[in-house]
Amino acid sequence: MNLNRNKKGITLNLKSEKGKDILRKLAAQSDILIENYRPSVMEKLGLGYEDMKEVNPGLIYGCVSGFGHYGPYSRRAGYDIIGQAMSGLIALPAGREDSLREPARRLPMCWEGFPAVCRNGKTGAAQGRKI
Numbered sequence: 001m002n003l004n005r006n007k008k009g010i011t012l013n014l015k016s017e018k019g020k021d022i023l024r025k026l027a028a029q030s031d032i033l034i035e036n037y038r039p040s041v042m043e044k045l046g047l048g049y050e051d052m053k054e055v056n057p058g059l060i061y062g063c064v065s066g067f068g069h070y071g072p073y074s075r076r077a078g079y080d081i082i083g084q085a086m087s088g089l090i091a092l093p094a095g096r097e098d099s100l101r102e103p104a105r106r107l108p109m110c111w112e113g114f115p116a117v118c119r120n121g122k123t124g125a126a127q128g129r130k131i
Contacts, residue, residue: 036065
């Protein structure tokens, strides 16, 4: 719960037009949209970076995929537990202050997202990021 405090969430069926419309309306009034599907899933749904920057020209669009956007595993679905197992993080003791387990997965998007927000504030231009 400590990582999700004060968050609000909804579930959307992005295969339905109603779900797509809701996402577009949310994106139109948002600064950042982060998705974590396999590469090209959002493009096939008509909700990729190029589509969404038409909805909001200042939108920062982040793509986080389990195995990256290029390479032999890029089309595989990746989940937290798979990443921890393949990287060895799962073997680290949980509950210790120096444990890297959960927050380590989110850091790359933070490193990309914050500079993008700063650039966006200066230029107002949409930006896409892939992690």
